[in-house]
Amino acid sequence: MQSDNVSSIVSTTHSSGRWPSPVDFWETARTIGLPAALWRLPNQQTKHLIVSFDEVVPRVSADLEELPAGFLVSPFDNFNSDTASPAQTLFLRADIQAIFSDAEPTHVTVTPGETADQFSDLLAKQPEHNSHVSLVAPTPIADPEAEAQYIANVAEAVSAMQRGEFRKVVLSRTKQLQFDDAPNAVALFDKLCKKYPTAFISAVSIPEKGQIWISATPERLVSIDANGIFQTNALAGTQSAFESDGTMKRPSEAMWSQKEIEEQALVSRYIIECFKRIRLREYIEEGPKTVVAGNLMHLGSSFTVDTQAVRYPQLGTVMLRLLHPTSAVCGTPRDVAVNFIRQHENHDRDLYSGFLGPVNTGTASESPASDLFVHIRCMKLEGTLATLYAGAGLTEYSVPEREWQETELKCQTLLSVIID
Numbered sequence: 001m002q003s004d005n006v007s008s009i010v011s012t013t014h015s016s017g018r019w020p021s022p023v024d025f026w027e028t029a030r031t032i033g034l035p036a037a038l039w040r041l042p043n044q045q046t047k048h049l050i051v052s053f054d055e056v057v058p059r060v061s062a063d064l065e066e067l068p069a070g071f072l073v074s075p076f077d078n079f080n081s082d083t084a085s086p087a088q089t090l091f092l093r094a095d096i097q098a099i100f101s102d103a104e105p106t107h108v109t110v111t112p113g114e115t116a117d118q119f120s121d122l123l124a125k126q127p128e129h130n131s132h133v134s135l136v137a138p139t140p141i142a143d144p145e146a147e148a149q150y151i152a153n154v155a156e157a158v159s160a161m162q163r164g165e166f167r168k169v170v171l172s173r174t175k176q177l178q179f180d181d182a183p184n185a186v187a188l189f190d191k192l193c194k195k196y197p198t199a200f201i202s203a204v205s206i207p208e209k210g211q212i213w214i215s216a217t218p219e220r221l222v223s224i225d226a227n228g229i230f231q232t233n234a235l236a237g238t239q240s241a242f243e244s245d246g247t248m249k250r251p252s253e254a255m256w257s258q259k260e261i262e263e264q265a266l267v268s269r270y271i272i273e274c275f276k277r278i279r280l281r282e283y284i285e286e287g288p289k290t291v292v293a294g295n296l297m298h299l300g301s302s303f304t305v306d307t308q309a310v311r312y313p314q315l316g317t318v319m320l321r322l323l324h325p326t327s328a329v330c331g332t333p334r335d336v337a338v339n340f341i342r343q344h345e346n347h348d349r350d351l352y353s354g355f356l357g358p359v360n361t362g363t364a365s366e367s368p369a370s371d372l373f374v375h376i377r378c379m380k381l382e383g384t385l386a387t388l389y390a391g392a393g394l395t396e397y398s399v400p401e402r403e404w405q406e407t408e409l410k411c412q413t414l415l416s417v418i419i420d
């Protein structure tokens with residue numbers, strides 16, 4: 001614990017006998033009605049939390065170079081074909097920013113003022129929470145039409161693609177669960193962190209929407225690290241990471257069909273088209289190779305650019321505008337796929353298949369970094385009701401029943417943590 005980094009907010013609590021943990025901050029924010037985000041980056045141990053003092057979250061244009069430290073959450077529907085500007089992105093300003101290793105805060109910064117004082121008082125009064133509480137399994141809400149409806153939509157998409165109307169579309173569906181009591185979001189977050197060390201794990205509370213979103217996504221959309229290195233990924237093609245006897249498959253021996261290879265190539269090509277539009281040739285493409293994402297395996301390629309070497313400091317923002325929504329969650333050509341999705345999905349995607357992650361966060365000793373991920377493998381909690389979302393990329397070779405099974409497997413990423 002570097003006490004010189006830690007503000008009085010934490011020392012107050014420490015004088016009461018223990019350091020505040022993420023759940024203390026989270027519950028304090030919820031009590032006051034303040035938005036909060038808790039996350040853990042892929043392959044890291046430290047957990048990060050921010051609390052915003054804006055009760056109503058501002059909607060901003062996702063300008064990574066302009067924004068102060070905070071957390072962005074974008075709905076899927078946040079683009080228009082003329083300007084392609086994600087101007088409806090929710091911005092949780094980092095009025096409180098805390099970094100935890102082993103549940104102890106190692107760094108806390110706070111915007112001083114009345115809200116900070118109120119927060120500090122309540123934080124000091126938090127009872128000891130047990131974030132390891134076991135969850136009481138929820139009851140699935142039966143939707144007898146869902147499978148037939150999804151399969152019919154896939155069949156229609158396949159026919160349209162065979163007629164040459166478009167090349168790929170991602171159709172999604174939901175699965176709802178009813179809990180007896182509102183589940184503990186931080187306990188779920190902790191379980192996801194343990195189970196999926198390579199995923200981006202997050203819990204985001206948006207009181208004005210009455211929602212908490214929890215996710216374990218494997219897909220990086222745009223990141224800019226402290227050295228100005230830009231990265232994006234093309235992820236698509238899905239198979240179980242397990243053999244039918246329950247043993248883990250070896251990623252290096254995974255077999256991929258022509259359909260899956262092409263499906264992923266369409267995402268890579270979409271990214272390359274975005275680079276072409278800004279005449280950027282100096283990217284390094286690696287892959288595709290098999291990547292494990294929890295219970296699943298995908299084909300993934302990564303694209304890296306040194307923004308300092310190419311003198312393009314605003315590349316993150318420019319690419320974010322061009323990329324979202326990629327062909328991994330929408331389709332090719334994009335506008336035709338969007339229309340097909342709007343006409344056929346009978347649920348609102350809301351924040352599913354948008355993007356989310358920290359922007360310009362870091363400690364005083366580090367340059368700020370931004371890490372935005374595609375918001376998949378996620379669920380929305382509204383009190384005791386949970387809605388899981390999953391989609392599958394379709395091409396003219398899709399087999400409708402298999403695509404439905406794929407969405408079931410994708411729901412398992414979170415379900416296996418909720419019901420264990």
Ligand SMILES: C=C(O[C@@H]1C=C(C(=O)O)C=C[C@H]1O)C(=O)O
Nearest residue numbers: 236237238328376390391392393
């Ligand atoms: C759309 C989702 O996942 C995306 C679609 C994939 C596919 O169609 O194979 C694979 C990975 C993701 O890019 C989802 O999980 O909901």
